[in-house]
Amino acid sequence: MTAEVTGLRADARRNRDQIVAAAKQWFAVQGPDVPMEEIARAAGVGVGTLYRRFPDREALIRAVVRESLTISVAEARAALAEEPTAWQALVRVLRQSRELRLIVRLTTAAQPAKTIVKDDEESSELRRAMIEVLDNVVHAAQAEGALRTDVDTGDVSMLFTLLVRPVPLQDEETAELARERCTALVLDGLRAHTGTPLPGRPLTAADVGL
Amino acid sequence: MTAEVTGLRADARRNRDQIVAAAKQWFAVQGPDVPMEEIARAAGVGVGTLYRRFPDREALIRAVVRESLTISVAEARAALAEEPTAWQALVRVLRQSRELRLIVRLTTAAQPAKTIVKDDEESSELRRAMIEVLDNVVHAAQAEGALRTDVDTGDVSMLFTLLVRPVPLQDEETAELARERCTALVLDGLRAHTGTPLPGRPLTAADVGL
Amino acid sequence: MTAEVTGLRADARRNRDQIVAAAKQWFAVQGPDVPMEEIARAAGVGVGTLYRRFPDREALIRAVVRESLTISVAEARAALAEEPTAWQALVRVLRQSRELRLIVRLTTAAQPAKTIVKDDEESSELRRAMIEVLDNVVHAAQAEGALRTDVDTGDVSMLFTLLVRPVPLQDEETAELARERCTALVLDGLRAHTGTPLPGRPLTAADVGL
Amino acid sequence: MTAEVTGLRADARRNRDQIVAAAKQWFAVQGPDVPMEEIARAAGVGVGTLYRRFPDREALIRAVVRESLTISVAEARAALAEEPTAWQALVRVLRQSRELRLIVRLTTAAQPAKTIVKDDEESSELRRAMIEVLDNVVHAAQAEGALRTDVDTGDVSMLFTLLVRPVPLQDEETAELARERCTALVLDGLRAHTGTPLPGRPLTAADVGL
DNA sequence: TATGAATGAGTTTTCATTCAT
DNA sequence: AATGAATGAAAACTCATTCAT
DSSP states (O other), rough: OTTTTOOHHHHHHHHHHEEEEEEHHHHHHHHTOOOOOHHHHHHHHHHHHHHHSSSSHHHHHHHHHHHHHHHHHHHHHHHHSSSSSSHHHHHHHHHHHHHHHHHHHHHOSSSSSSHHHTTTTTHHHHHHHHHEEEEHHHHHHHHHBOOOTOOOOHHHHHHHHHHHHHOOOSSHHHHHHHHHHHHHHHHHOOOSSOOOSEEEEEEEEOHOOO | OTTTTOOOOOHHHHHHHHHHHHHHHHHEEEEEEOHHHHHHHHSSSOOHHHHHHSSHHHHHHHHHHHHHHHHHHHHHHHHHHSSSSSSHHHHHHHHHOOHEEEEHHHHHSSHHHHHHHHHHHHHHHHHHHHHHHHHHHHHEEEETTTTTTTOOHHHHHHHHHHHHSSOOSSSSSHHHHHHHHHHHHHHHHHBOSSSOOOOOOOOHHHHHHH | OOTTTTTOOOOHHHHHHHHHHHHHHHHHOOOSSSSSSHHHHHHEEEEEEEHHHSHHHHHHHHHHHHHHHHHHHHHHHHHHHHHHHHHHHHHHHHSHHHHHHHHHHHOSSSSSSSHHHTTHHHHHHHHHHHHHHHHHHHHHHHTTOOBBOOOOHHHHHHHHHHHSSOOOOSHHHHHHHHHHHHHHHHHHHBBBOOOOOSSSSSOOOHTTOO | OOTTTTTOOHHHHHHHHHHOOOOHHHHHHHHHOOOOOHHHHHHTTTTTHHHHHHHSSHHHHHHHHHHHHHHHHHHHHHHHHHOOOOOOHHHHHHOOHHHHHHHHHHSSSSSHHHHHHOOOOOHHHHHHHHHHHHHHHHHHHTTTTOOOOOOOHHHHHHHHHHHOOOOSSSSSSHHHHHHHHHHHHHHHBBSOOOOOOOHHHHHHHHHHOO
């Protein structure tokens, strides 16, 4: 995200950004296996250009993940800084999920992607930053008495991961509503006071590998 | 599930079943794009045999979905019949999720699958049967006072769909625990009495298209 | 050469042989980089067929080298067995060079091929067999007093390697004659006493195109 | 070598020379197919600059061949002028083979190169000059009684061509020795009476890796 | 009928060459 | 004039599907 893109000529830089943007869109709808040529076309460049910038599919996925993670971390930090309560920050993070959705989509695909993030130092660092923010939010929300205390960051991110998955419904409007309601319901389940104790022990971020 | 498989010689029938079984296994781990030859090999037959029975990949997916749906419906009915309360039936359905997981995996894959079910009369019928059972369970659980009344079958199946998605965690043990805890937490959210009212209106089965 | 090709259906076997034959021809004239599709076309099959039998270019090269080495070893043994003197056997080996030429061509190419032979057990074994025969021929020829005694098998095979290289001359007839004369001259150099007349006529610069 | 390079600004001229030098190095190790960008990088210029100077690969090869031929001719003339006997001049030419080796490498490559020289007037002229010198050397050596009289320049250059080919041996030291011994042996074959001892020691099969 | 061979279209990737900066 | 970005055609390889045995 830094050395990699600095010092490009203006037009090259623009192309690079268009490629990443196109990749994000296609990855979001089709997963990480979309034909490279499709992405190139969507970016308005030839395949060759794509390959000059990203030597192979992995490199492109890596770039997309980095960018999405960067944005996600920033969004989470903003939520924590701006919302009056940690609980509200939690809710906001959960709703600001466009980028997260993409990351989950990519890192969840059967074939290639989990490893890509694991093996990339920059991604790993971003991942750590993300965990840190989440930890803060979760523990603060518990300190507020808003979040049940038998969960930990791992549980919360697990639930995020599930909620964030693409919901393949015919019309986007219903899909949106469904997502809203599921989110609300899960938040309800996360609220303090509630019901039955959860099985096992709170899962930490380390437990779930995020 | 009927005309299609009746009147086959015993060995042909056995082949067919092995193919479907192999497909279920591969689809479960790799999604609907596994090489046909992989499936054939796992079934212990040649590709030719596979294609004699299932003219193309769609036909095979359709057969798998039908079989899984059939089992799922039966399981759901059994739960309703055998559990003392509708709530417990609901919980059991949610936990007996192996077949459901496969269906979700197949019908949410980007490329081919949603349509397959839509366009197949037998699957549609099974789907309707499934909805009927779920409707019964849901409304009975609400009548019992166990399930919150601002949800409907669509919400419930939506949540099922989410929970049932494969959770890509390193070790299977933690994955299982995570799944358990998420399920418990969602069930908590579904319990009557609870928290904040959900946005919008209860989603029916028709709303979510299952 | 054995397990690999046994038990193929008659037609498959025929195809396999045609592919190897086509590869030998193309490799001989163009080196190991000929487009796979060219080879497939020459063999009268689709690329797919070629790749079914030989998973990648290396596998094909390996098969060709094995076959050529096998033939070369057999030829060398036949020469040793049938010629009245070891010297004559040496001469015959040096002239029966079609297969050897191919091997040299392949194992000499800059890019890929040397390693292929090194890493292949069957090829290595054949190579050892070849060396053994050559050792026998060389030492017997020295014992006869025909071959100078300040050389050994390495020198001889080095000279073979050089002589066997493709001579890119316009017309094949002159090329053949040139090869003959070079061979004769080198044999002269290898003789214990030296001095036989060369066949044909002196070749002018124009004859050989340099 | 003349019109083409005259009238270039000093820095342009320097670029051109660096490109040719880089090309010579790469061609010598990888043959005429090295990626143009590799050559440009080695020359410390962009591809664009390379293409400004040499419209396509052929033009570059042509330039390299011209330069090497020019040097070779000069070397051969120097040998003839400076050595006490024509035979010694012949030997020296055969040993001063770096440039010759490159020419042979380029002009014997399968794909493009033979024609390039044929179709280039300047190269053809150099070729003729080369032949003339060789003719002189050869005939003078025969007049001296040193070179056998049943060969002519074509035979000699054929032998040069063979000896000059890259010898793919593991370590460069052995390769050098092998080349020396082969050269000596061929010279022996070329001698009017024959019979000098070879340098070094007999090479075993293991020595040369075949 | 079962088998596995053959086909060929679809994808990824590379690189010579052209062109904008 | 120099640079390096963009292009697109070519080559390797995979796999769904058809067909001969």
